Amino acid sequence: MPTLRFGVNYTPRHGWFHAWHDFDPARARADLDQIAGLGLDHVRIFHLWPLLQPNRTLIRTSAVDQLARLVDLAAEAGLDVLVDGVQGHLSSFDFYPEWTRSWHHRNVFTDPDAIAAQADLLRTLGRALSGRPNLIGLQLGNELNNLIEHNPATAAEVDHYLDTLLAAARDGLGEGTGLVTHSAYDAAWYGDDHPFTPEASARKGDVTTVHPWVFSGGCASLYGPRSPQVLHLAEYGTELAKAYAEDPARPVWVQETGAPEPHIPAADAPHFARETILNASGCTGLWGVTWWCSHDVDRSLADFPELEYTLGLFDAQGHPKPIAEAVAATVAELRSGSRLPEPRDTALVLDCTPSTRSVSGPGGAYFEEWMRLRQEGVRPAVVLAERAGDESHLEARGIKELIQVPRR
Structure with missing residues (x-):
C-alpha cells in the first residue's frame, strides 16, 4: 500500500502571496521550518501569474528563479513540493496579467493566443523545476474554474484547454518525471452544467484532485459544523471522484480542505481536522491530504472575506493554533500504521446527467x-448508473452489492 502523504498549502506569513513582490528567502525558510515541525511532508506553492508572465511573450526569468529557490528551500526543510503554475485565482482574488484584461481582453480558456501563452509558461516552469528530487510535480493552476464567470466556455472548450496545458506541463517536466495534474473547486462535481466536468477532473492528468470545502453547497450551514455530513465530506468527495475515473486504481488527492470560521467555529476546528483526516484516510486509493492553509492572513491586509483570516494552522504571528496540534497528532497516528483503509464492497448508485449533477452535492437526494x-x-x-451493470468494473473495484437511491 502506498504511503499516505500529508501536507499543507503554503501561504506566506508576511504579506500573503504579495510576498512575491519582494521575495525574502529567510522568511520563507522560517515558515517552511514551522510546517516541517508539525511532521508534514509536503507543501503546495503558488506564484502569481501576472508576475511570472506580465506580457504574453515575456516570462520573467527572475520570477521563475524565485519559484525554483522556494522549492529548494522546502527541500532544505525536508519538504516535497507541488507547484501550481497559472495562478489566476487565490482566496477570492483573481490575478490576471494586463494582456488578458480591459482593452486587451482575451478569454483565457478559448483564445488561441492566450492558451498558447499559458502553455509556454507551464513548459518553462516544468523545465526550470525538473530534476529536483523533492518536486512532486506541476499543476496547471489553483481552481481555474473560478475564472469561468468572466471567461465563459463550453465543456468541449475546457477539455481542449486542459488537454493542451497538461501536455505542455508534461513536455516541460519530461516523461516519467513527477505528477502533472489540475484542480477545480466543487462546482466541477456538484454544479449543474458546469463546463469543468467530473469526467475532466477524474480522467485528465495523473491524479484526481478534490477540494471538499464545507461552505460549498452550504454543507456546514445546512447540517451544522459537527454533523456527520461535514465530518465525512472529504471522504465523500474522494469516493465520488473515484466513481468518475476510468482507471479503478487512479489515486485521489484531497488537495484542499480546511476549517473556515464561522462555518467551523474555532473551538470545533481541532475535532473537525482530526475526523476529516481520519475519515478520508479510510478510502482506498487516497494519495494524501493537504490542509488549507499554513498561516492565517494578517488582518493588516484589507478586503478579504472574513473566513480567509482564520484558515491557517499557524496564526499571523507564527504561533501554532490548536488545530495545528490536532493535525500533527492525527498524522502521527496514521503514520504509525494503526489504521488501515478497508475495501468498500457496497456502493450507492449515482444516476444523474450534467444538468442534474447537483443531486450529488449537499442538500441533494444522492448526497x-x-x-x-x-x-x-x-x-x-x-458507482455511476451507466456502470452499474458492468461486472468487470464492479469486480475491479471490489463492489459486490449495489444500493439504489429511494425515490422521494
Missing part, C-alpha cells in the same frame, strides 16, 4: 442518502 447510509455504519462507494 443525503450516502450520508444516511454512512451514519448507519455502511461505508458506501459510489
